[in-house]
Amino acid sequence: MKVDPKRQISTYTAPRGAFEIVTVPPIRYLMIDGHGDPNERGQYEDALTTLYPVAYNLKFLSKRELDRDYVVPPLEALWWGDDMAAFTTARDKSRWDWTVLSLVPDWIEDAHVDEARATVAGKGGAPRLDVLRVQRLDEGRCVQTLHVGPYDAEGPVLERMHDEFIPAHGLRLTGRHHEIYLSDPRRAAPEKLRTILRQPVVDL
Known part of the structure; x- marks a missing residue:
């Protein structure tokens, strides 16, 4: 029986057109860090070229050696910078x-x-394998x-989340x-892309 991990974690769903406050459980991830515009050739493309082969090799290893098959979860990313306006108004990638x-x-x-x-390394073509790591992310309370x-x-959407909803709820x-x-x-066509936008928060 194939398991879909995102269906087992309630915070992999979110309401459209509204904000919700949730508590996200600690989750282990494959992670690769980088900097710069994700639409330009370079670090971001190399990171995905590395991340996906390892993720799918883990799936096949689990099915073969552990007799546990699962759906590879969707891609996720953390984004940050010195100024949050780079994400909301300027969008300076x-x-x-x-x-x-x-x-x-x-x-x-x-x-x-x-x-x-090791399997991916043996096949070549994963340029950022040396910086890939496994780490637990504990975000806790989020909007x-x-x-x-x-x-x-x-x-x-992010402006409303950051400047209206979050402070209005004492966060x-x-x-x-x-x-x-x-x-x-x-x-998928751009107008049909579905993306969960999440921001960790704490009390004021």
């Missing part, structure tokens, strides 16, 4: 820092990740919403802006 993420199911051990990494549309149309931003890409941009 050259100033963005990021970490791409791929969820690792709880039953996968670090030794399995090492085995998958999130489902955005439907192009990535570049996120700005006004302030902490941690890093988090996006969960429920749609494949290679297959």
